[in-house]
Amino acid sequence: MTERPADDTRRMLWQFAPMIYGPTLLYGIGQGAVLPLIPVIAAELGASVPVAALVASALVVGQLVGNLPAGWAVARIGERLTMMVAAGVSLVGVVAMALAPVLGVFAASVLLIGFSAAAFGLARHSFMTTRVPLSFRARSLSLLGGSYRLGVFVGPFIAAGLLAVFDDPHAAIWFFGMCLLATGLLVTFGRDPERSLMTDAASAPPAPTTHTAADDTMSEDTGEAVTGSIPTADRAGVFRTMWRHRNVLSRLGLAAASLSAVRSARQVVLPLWGVSLGLDAQTIALVVGVAGAIDFALFYASGQVMDRFGRLWAALPAMVLMGAGFIALAFTHDLDSAAMWFAMFGAVLGVGNGLSSGILLTLGADVAPPADPAPFLGSWRTLTDAGGALAPLLVSAIAAATSLSIATGAMGVIGLVGAYGFVRWVPRFVPRAR
Structure with a gap:
């Protein structure tokens, strides 16, 4: 009997594998394969180094401007159809990237893929x-989040x-x-987890409802799964x-947003x-790779902490570790053992980032109106x-005006200010009933 909650959780997560986790993993693999080569191909098409960097940033820009239209689309046509359309549009963008005869077409294709990525990501988040x-x-x-990572x-x-x-x-x-x-095929023909959830809900005894107020303007959230169709009345x-x-x-x-900025600044x-x-390229790659491995190893532990102890128990340590890690790193540049401190604080930042895995998705889901979450999530x-998107620009601007150490310390300050923001606002807005 004591194993039943774990079994229920495992069964629930497996039900989402064909339509959510599998497509997310495939999309991440494909995008991860292309990302390092975008500047290379842009350079082959005649771009200078600054222009190649600008073309690479088009992916982030496309994702940024695509979130609000994606929220509208999900609210109107639903999550599954939005993911299908996004996969199709991305496929068009990939073909255009591969066949692009000039730099402008290539850059527009990257922008289109980023735009479609926003729709795909928001649809699965809303689902x-x-x-x-x-x-x-x-x-x-x-x-x-771990599947994508x-x-x-x-x-x-x-x-x-x-x-x-x-x-x-x-x-x-x-x-x-x-x-x-493959992503489009899985989303289109994969087993719909909602049907399984409806079957489980019909056979399970009724669960007690919980009543929590996240904000005066927020709708009440029972914390139970929505197993039927999403209501369409009074959509905003x-x-x-x-x-x-x-x-x-x-x-x-x-x-x-401050957490997202600190994460991006780390990269x-x-x-x-x-x-x-x-340092030589191999040493830098090794430090960054070890930090990334630590980050990935902790993604599920972050979810365990948030579900068992509350969202703040993962958000606060993550922000404090990354904020303090950046500030401490800023004072090590001219030390004799600077390379050792670089490796150590790289690992610290990896731990902090790993502990923050899934926080932005979870907090967004917690405070979204349950009846129609897509516009809010956009x-x-x-x-x-x-x-x-702004963090790398801020690092570059501060480093150009002062030094890299000051820019690094500034990102640490943003991390600590963000930690205070989580302490101040998570208890107010996030439902605490479990």
Whole structure:
């Protein structure tokens, strides 16, 4: 009898594998294979180094501007159809990337893929928000984030193998296309987990409901899975939803954006720090790789902590570790043992990032209106993606004006301010009943 909760959780998560986790893993593998080669192909088409970096950033820009339209689309046509359309549009973008005759077409294709990625990501986020019980919401969403991280981790190794065999970076683009095709097939023909959930709900005894108030403007959330169709009555548009929930978006949403900024800054600061120390590429790659491995190893532990002890118990340690890690790293640049401190604080940042796995997804699901979450999640994801997109620009600007050490310390300050924001706003907005 004591094993039943774990068995129920495992069965629930397996039900989402064909339509959610499998497609997410495939998409991550394909995208991870292409990402490192976008600047390379842009350079082959005549781009300078700054322009190649700008083309690579088009993926993030496309995702950023695609969140709000994606929220509208999910609210109107549903999650599954949105994911199918997004996979199809991405496939068109991949073909255009592979066959692009000029740099402009290639850049537009990258932008289109980022736009479609926003729709795909928001659709699966909304799907999980309305179907997963509150009791293991964090674990399910941490697994979702971990599936994507695994794909992005594996993808570059596959790209390296394809380059060794075909000696052409376009091979990775066609591989991404194959992953997208498989993703579309899984989403279209995979077993619908909602039908299984309806069957389980019909055979299970009624569960007691919980009543928690997240905010004066928020709808009540029982914490139970939504197993039927999502109600269509009184649907609010994207901008009306943003205004209605401006309270939580301007408070908890900004704290979440600071977490996204610190995460993104880590990916920029660590390689730059290694270069500034004069380390060779292999050493830098090893430090970044170890930090990434630690990060990935902790993704499910983050969900366990959030489900058992509360969201703040994962968000606060993650932000404090990353904020303090950046600040401490900023003081080590001119030390004799700078390389050792670089490796150590790289691992610390990896631990902090791993503990934050799934937090943004989970908090967004917690505070989204349960009857119609998609427009709200579009606004939420726009905030968090904006934080991630602005952080590298902020690091570059501060480093150019002052030094890399000051830029690194500034990101640490943002992390600690964000930690305070989580302490201040998570208890107010997030339902605590389990």
